Amino acid sequence: MATHNHTRYMRATRRVWGTALSGVAVTALGVLAETAVLLIAGLTIAAWLIGRQLQALRLFRQLESTIDISVATPRTSVSIEESVRLAVTVELDTPTPAPLTIVVPQPLGATGADREDRTLTLEKGATSAATTFECSFPTAGRYNFPTPQLTIGPVDGLFSETLSRGETPTIRAEPRTPADLHVGKGGEALALSYGQHPAGRGSGGLSPEELRQYQPGDSTDRIDWKATARHGDLYVREFEAESDRQTVICLDHRARTDTGPDGATLFAYTREVALGFIEGAAGLSDPVGCWTVGDAGITGQFEPTSSSAGYDRIRTHIQDLTPTTATDTDPSSIPDDSDSEAAMGTPATNGHATSSTLPSEDHAVVRPATARARNTRLGDEQTDFATRLRPFFENQDSYVQRLQGDPLFQTVERMQASTAGTTLSVIITDDANRDRLREAVRLATRRGNYAFVFIAPQLLFTDDRSLDVEAEYEQYIDFEEFRRSLEGIPRVTAFEVGPGDRLDGLLATRRR
Numbered sequence: 001m002a003t004h005n006h007t008r009y010m011r012a013t014r015r016v017w018g019t020a021l022s023g024v025a026v027t028a029l030g031v032l033a034e035t036a037v038l039l040i041a042g043l044t045i046a047a048w049l050i051g052r053q054l055q056a057l058r059l060f061r062q063l064e065s066t067i068d069i070s071v072a073t074p075r076t077s078v079s080i081e082e083s084v085r086l087a088v089t090v091e092l093d094t095p096t097p098a099p100l101t102i103v104v105p106q107p108l109g110a111t112g113a114d115r116e117d118r119t120l121t122l123e124k125g126a127t128s129a130a131t132t133f134e135c136s137f138p139t140a141g142r143y144n145f146p147t148p149q150l151t152i153g154p155v156d157g158l159f160s161e162t163l164s165r166g167e168t169p170t171i172r173a174e175p176r177t178p179a180d181l182h183v184g185k186g187g188e189a190l191a192l193s194y195g196q197h198p199a200g201r202g203s204g205g206l207s208p209e210e211l212r213q214y215q216p217g218d219s220t221d222r223i224d225w226k227a228t229a230r231h232g233d234l235y236v237r238e239f240e241a242e243s244d245r246q247t248v249i250c251l252d253h254r255a256r257t258d259t260g261p262d263g264a265t266l267f268a269y270t271r272e273v274a275l276g277f278i279e280g281a282a283g284l285s286d287p288v289g290c291w292t293v294g295d296a297g298i299t300g301q302f303e304p305t306s307s308s309a310g311y312d313r314i315r316t317h318i319q320d321l322t323p324t325t326a327t328d329t330d331p332s333s334i335p336d337d338s339d340s341e342a343a344m345g346t347p348a349t350n351g352h353a354t355s356s357t358l359p360s361e362d363h364a365v366v367r368p369a370t371a372r373a374r375n376t377r378l379g380d381e382q383t384d385f386a387t388r389l390r391p392f393f394e395n396q397d398s399y400v401q402r403l404q405g406d407p408l409f410q411t412v413e414r415m416q417a418s419t420a421g422t423t424l425s426v427i428i429t430d431d432a433n434r435d436r437l438r439e440a441v442r443l444a445t446r447r448g449n450y451a452f453v454f455i456a457p458q459l460l461f462t463d464d465r466s467l468d469v470e471a472e473y474e475q476y477i478d479f480e481e482f483r484r485s486l487e488g489i490p491r492v493t494a495f496e497v498g499p500g501d502r503l504d505g506l507l508a509t510r511r512r
Helices: 014-033 035-068 227-233 267-286 308-320 338-342 368-376 384-404 409-418 434-444 469-487 499-511
Strands: 003-014 069-071 077-079 085-092 100-103 119-122 128-135 141-144 149-155 157-166 170-174 181-184 212-215 234-240 246-252 288-294 297-305 423-430 449-457 490-499
Touching: 014 035, 014 338, 035 069, 035 157, 069 490, 085 100, 085 119, 100 128, 100 368, 100 384, 119 128, 141 308, 157 423, 227 234, 234 434, 246 267, 246 297, 246 409, 267 308, 267 423, 267 449, 267 490, 288 409, 297 308, 308 423, 409 434, 434 449, 434 469, 449 469, 469 490, 469 499
Parallel strands: 069 157, 077 170, 246 288, 246 423, 423 449, 449 490
Antiparallel strands: 003 157, 069 085, 085 128, 100 119, 100 149, 141 170, 149 157, 181 490, 212 234, 288 297
């Protein structure tokens, strides 16, 4: 609530102007006729008007110091298009010597309440009044109610004054939140709420405790022998102390996340995941930062913070986000070059690669300058060795240039460059371009860092009636293989995000 007192002005009624004109006319006649009586009469009228104005001013100041106007609501946060009730109360220490009118303006964009519903009138002699009205907000955002407008008078039918006075609320309209948010793996919901510490673990950061298959190069002392015996294959469990780890969220809100019905778009679900991390960090006083990425690049950057004000700034920014508009130069809209993908050892299967075709952990994209230098050294050599390598370096150049133009990849690159120490990157996006997402995840795990990846599969938000249940299920299996392939990257934990009822229906139909 904020108290305001400004924008005042006094108004004279028609009676004042009529009396003043009469006084001027009488005075003018007295001057022309050289009659003292008329001059005195004109001056008397002027003096009377000035006296009544001074008396009205004293009355206005007296009322201003004793009146209390309040506009309050029990709710400071509502969903868009949800009605909220506001109560307007007016109280005076003494009976009002003049009629009062209070009008509560609506914020720009608010709907639902006529001016009559937002107006209070106190007759002369009253000491209090109250009313209520309802309004709603069609779009998300923060709405500050303007200061109530108080009109006093007219006093004796001559003068009135209007000023801004009273307490005003601020209401945040938030997008509708999905009621069936699912976060998990392979159709199974997450056992723990994301953003919380697992039982028995200390505070100080959000840390994955990861059970995954053994990868070449893993230390043998990290093998989990119980899990190995249970699964019949080598498994390792990763654990790192959380005290010095910082968490940085990367939330994707490009145009393609605006998929699905109103209030239940892909972005609505991924935003809930980001807000869940903020709430979890705030509850544990863990440091958390946030980067947001749109079609044109970075749209927000917040360094890791553990203060309440810092959490609020990040939370407000995320709540205010909407999917950006795709541009003609959006790098994500450039189709993948299947030849370059094949040259790198990653077959281009509709832009998606399965775990069996993934490069090893040590795979790293060759930078353009390096590729050009090595290609130059090959020269015009016509050996079988040179012939096989030359297309690889040429295609690497093209592929890396496209990666460098991808907003998500660039954002993760900036995140890694701006943070020191061990970092947990929380990447929240969709699966529209899996190859670029994979490279962004690899980048996030450099220097021993960890990554949580929350992926909303596009198939759960589109309504393609041309697909039967079997085709949809095959698409989900393809997505699940991609998710597991990300978990094959050391220090990566990947989750699926989406509408739980849609996923449960798909799996249940397939089982039947």
